[in-house]
Amino acid sequence: MSTILVFLAGLAVIITWWMAQQRLSSKPWLEANGIHDIPVLTRSAVATEKIGLGVFLAIVGALFTLFISAYFMRMGLQDWWAIPLPRILWLNTGMLVIGSAALHWAKMEVVRNNGNALKLALVTALAATTGFLIGQLFAWKELVTAGYVIADNPANSFFYLITGMHGLHILGGLFVLSRTTSRVWEGAALAKVRLSTELCTIYWHFMLVVWLVLFALFAGWANDFVAICRQVLN
């Protein structure tokens, strides 16, 4: 469970940093305004949707961190055999990177107001990410054929569980992204799709990072890293 504590500590830093700017030490009882000194503004200039996405990603982060915490705790028990990493995962990772990069490109094109390039970028992102999901299914199939079924060993169970959870999140993102894309296709003003393109981009980058962490976990590199951390701590 120390993984989730580290995650929470990170969040705590962000929250503390935010609170430090909120004048929490002011004395509101002494500070009534008159009609002429117009009260200060109270909200952030960042788009509300972006803040919403930020909060949502914090929750998603907590969710995956908890899965990872559970993974580490369960891994410590005797009956754990690591599973072979399906080779196709490398390809999938590449696809997700392409999806993320394409969205980054889309974000730049929407600012430049370049409709055609935007369409190309969005479609690339959609295709690459769909490719990622299909590739994940192939990875599952490969494992099942090789006899690594879900209930056999906790390492297998975790692999299916966590990749499935990640896939569901990607699927949700694809749903939103395809709506944005179809709006662009129907000729919506680019200023109108700018925000949702940006939101998709942030989400994709985040899910890519989550995937990279998970990949490291399944490949076993994360374990070495944790072992080093343990040694440093003791």
Next chain:
Amino acid sequence: MANIPAGIDDTVPLAEVADVELYHPKSWWTTYVFSQDAKVIAIQYSLTAISIGFVALVLSWLMRIQLAFPGALSFIDAEHYYQFITMHGMIMVIYLLTALFLGGFGNYLIPLMLGARDMVFPYANMLSYWLYLLAVLVLVAGFFVPGGPTGAGWTLYPPQSILSGTPGGKDWGIILMLTSLILFIIGFTMGGLNYVVTVLQGRTRGMTLMRMPLTIWGIFTATVMALLAFPALFVASVMMLFDRVLGTSFFMPTIVEMGEHLKNGGGSPILFQHLFWFFGHPEVYIVALPAFGIVSDLISTHARKNIFGYRMMVWAIVGIGALSFVVWAHHMYVSGMNPKFGFFFATTTLIIAVPTAIKVYNWVLTLWRGDIHLTLPMLFALGFMVTFVNGGLTGLFLGNVVVDVPLAKTLFVVAHFHMVMGVAPIMVVFGAICHWYPKVTGRMLDETLGRVHFFVTFVGAYAIFFPMHYLGLLGVPRRYSELGDTAFIPPSVQALNEFITIMALIVGAAQILFLFNLAWSLRRGKEAGGNPWRATTLEWQTPQTPPAHGNWGKELPVVYRWAYDYSVPGAAQDFIPQNQPNGDRISREPAS
């Protein structure tokens, strides 16, 4: 802070406030059923929560009848008793209190108290309610499937929860319970996102964080906590569902059941406990913090005094919220952890008592020499304080490891947590309903009925749970449907048990009185006007009562002061609404 130069932040034009684009319902269905208006969603949440709460109340009746008159209701056997305990505990903690405080009060009060027109993501807010309703229906379905609901105890500890020895373990019960929790959590996340982001971005001009009423601080902090704690329950539920349905072994150790080796093996029940309590301990405060906030506002309004130590109250709320994430393992001392960690968890647990105590002192100091009006909300607020302090004292006993060990499995614990987590928050729920009912409906509750209900509930709750401490000291164990002939249990226990049960039946019946009052006053109650309690916060300053769609007519209110300007010397009235500028002594008629 009054004179921050205009234009310091030029992203929003100073003289106006960016409005939410309001969603406009087009038909009866979208106005009252699939509504995206936070006020309607709040009422839907509250009614659903109260209905399912009544189911839990009836279950407590059945349990009490079984305890006092074993065999009187022939259909209750030990298995049913476990099922009733489990469903009662789970419903009360999650489906009633959490849903009511955050989904009910949160939805109603956040936009109104902050001067917003609605939540920032109304569509997600609507989905949140419908997922909650679905979760409740799936939960209730447990009563009707073969094998009945799960009887694993509200902590659902594996491995027993998914074995055939536990009711519902190998049937549908546990599957429905886990599915329901998963749905609840997804739904809550949609709502919670709204509550948090509305507080961050939906506040009207002048409503700085430090001018927010403590109710909002409590709900806000509790929501942040819930958003981070529920994922742990989600993970635990999904993994247990896998263990049960797909035969994985996340939590399932090697087990021989009825002479056969189960397929599962090697899993770790302790892992489940970690995940569960990572959620479970903050959950206590997820229920408590909104209650703390609401009580502060009730006390201040009905004692006509500013809240004592507002700043400290805010810090205490935030501090409790942060600390409660690093204490979960105090539920697991017995599970054999590194003593260094044990010390860490024991210390953080003790530290939490400090901000909690600060809050109690501040409430008392707010009341001190206040102009206390013994209205219904005030009565319930006082009832809460007494109960909370009381429960805190017995908690001191339990916090002491030497005492905890012999008492842990007895009714003493049951009595203790019913005082702090059951009766105390329920008092606040009643107080809050009495306080805001006039705003929601435009009518006052009937005072006489209300008082009868208060006294029966308050005195009755003590009559139930006080003797229960004593039973615990005698060694009567918890989660036992029948005592049988046990040497160390004197016959007086039987008499006391009968007394407790009769009291529980009376208290339960009094709740019907309360429901009747709610229904009766809807049409027959006294007209309330816009601001019957002469309160300062924004929800009482709306142009219409009940507030119309969009809350504020043409213009959003502007906030000039904090929420607690009661009995200000020299002011024309004993309260100054938050949207009244300084130097403007002409009292405005409260809007009706």
